Each structure stands twice: as structure tokens, then as C-alpha cells.
Amino acid sequence: MAKKVKDSLITALKLFSIFFYVAIFTVGGGIAMVPVLERILVKENKYLSDKEFTEIFSIAQILPGSLMINMATFTGYKIAKFLGALFCCIAITIPPLTIITLIAVFYGKFIEFAVVKKLMLGILAGVVGEVAGITLNMFRKTKFNTFKIFLLLFSFLLIFILGVNPIYVVIIGALLGIILGKED
Numbered sequence: 001m002a003k004k005v006k007d008s009l010i011t012a013l014k015l016f017s018i019f020f021y022v023a024i025f026t027v028g029g030g031i032a033m034v035p036v037l038e039r040i041l042v043k044e045n046k047y048l049s050d051k052e053f054t055e056i057f058s059i060a061q062i063l064p065g066s067l068m069i070n071m072a073t074f075t076g077y078k079i080a081k082f083l084g085a086l087f088c089c090i091a092i093t094i095p096p097l098t099i100i101t102l103i104a105v106f107y108g109k110f111i112e113f114a115v116v117k118k119l120m121l122g123i124l125a126g127v128v129g130e131v132a133g134i135t136l137n138m139f140r141k142t143k144f145n146t147f148k149i150f151l152l153l154f155s156f157l158l159i160f161i162l163g164v165n166p167i168y169v170v171i172i173g174a175l176l177g178i179i180l181g182k183e184d
Contacts (some may be wrong), residue, residue: 012083015076018045019091023068030067032130035137037071049080054141062170068092147180 005175018040026033034057041047048056056078060070076088110116142148151173158164158172 008080008083011080012076012087013157015047015080015084016087016091019072019076019088020094023092023095029127030071031129031134033068034071034134035074035130041075048075050141052078054138057138062174146181147182151176 018037022033022036022040026036038053042053043051051168056070056071056074060067060074063070072088072092073085076084078084080087144152155169155173158169159166
């Protein structure tokens, strides 16, 4: 029993270091962290399969709250149960909380500098590129059938043409998936 607890603690600490690293060195918030986490958790450490990672990402994205807190919770729990979830959530929270606090303290003093304004514009452009890359990568991994193509186009119509709130589109998609969807 003691060995099992020790192994679980070691795994939770490894997960802590992964999520802490990702939180420190990824610029752009939650969605920008996804490809880095995928590389580390799936490809390098093989903690999760591609399918498990995609499922965790999908669930984390539709639930209320922070994408990364949800990802950390589900990933940590999947790999190391309660300790994993706890350590991952703490790790993913510390760096942004520290950075946001520092920005809040010094933002008013530095935002007027031209170089800071340019820096912010550059970061924004980089984040847009990262989000586009993530979207394209997930699109490539999806095995499309007629139903999924219909749902994709229907969702696009609802959101971008008719201006329906995305929350309602997710609910409609979930209900259509339950009623009409088939497992691959």
C-alpha cells in the first residue's frame, strides 16, 4: 500500500512539474497551452493516448470555468487520481496568478510606452496564429462522416450567420449527438 501511495505521489509531482512548466512558458492563455500539453503528455511521456487527450480537451472546453483548470483536473485525475488532479490544478494556477498580480500592479505605469503597446500587438498576433493552428490540428484528427459535417455546417450557420449564442449551439449539438449520432 505504501509503495502505491509513493508511486502516486511521484506521478503527481511529475504532473505538477509538467503543468507548472506549461503555465510559465506558454504565452496566450489556455488554448495556447493545448498543443504544448499534447506534445508533453501524449508524445513525449505517453501519459495519455491521442484519443484520451482529445476527449479530455473536448470535455474541458464545453464545461464552465477555465479551460486549463478543467484540463488539469481531468488529466491529473485520469493519470494519478485525486492527488494528480490537485497537483495539476495548483501547478497550472500559480504562474498566471503571479503574472496577473504583477501586471495589475505595474500595468498603468508601463502601458503608455510604445514598445509595450507593440509587444502586446505582437503577442495578440502570435496567439491568433496558435489558436488557428490548434483548430486546424483538431480538424485533421477528426474522422468526419455525414452527420459530423452536417453538425459542423449547422453550428457555423447558427453562430456566424444567425448570431446564436455559442452556449445554445453546444447544447443543440449535444442533443443532436445523443439523438442522431453514431459511434465511430
